[in-house]
Amino acid sequence: MVNNTQAQLDAVFHALADQTRRAMLQNLAAQPRTVSELAEPFAMSLAAASKHIKVLERAGLVQRRIEGRTHICQLDARPMHGGMEWIRHYEMFWHQQLDALEAVLKAEDKVNKKKRTTHSP
Numbered sequence: 001m002v003n004n005t006q007a008q009l010d011a012v013f014h015a016l017a018d019q020t021r022r023a024m025l026q027n028l029a030a031q032p033r034t035v036s037e038l039a040e041p042f043a044m045s046l047a048a049a050s051k052h053i054k055v056l057e058r059a060g061l062v063q064r065r066i067e068g069r070t071h072i073c074q075l076d077a078r079p080m081h082g083g084m085e086w087i088r089h090y091e092m093f094w095h096q097q098l099d100a101l102e103a104v105l106k107a108e109d110k111v112n113k114k115k116r117t118t119h120s121p
Helices: 006-016 019-030 037-040 046-060 080-116
Strands: 060-067 070-075
Touching: 006 019, 006 046, 006 080, 019 037, 019 046, 019 060, 019 070, 037 046, 037 070, 046 060
Parallel strands: none
Antiparallel strands: 060 070
């Protein structure tokens, strides 16, 4: 796996497990946003939005900078790479399993086809 600690990977998956945080990340993918802008679509308080953003920050998915009284958040998708690598490992596993199943089914079809042509009147 890539240079991600288990704790980092856990933090990323924890952050992505919540649909509000996923929506915030999607929103940030377009451009940096203020905490107020991130909270607005959810009709939530700034305190609630800030809690979600802190989870995203702990996972390394969001960088926050302060300009005066305004907190501006920006997406950093690099930590997702470890999660993608972890998922890719299991994707390869399932591709191998499905390829093996396909081979078995093709072999069965070949045997059944041979039986039908042998037993035809």
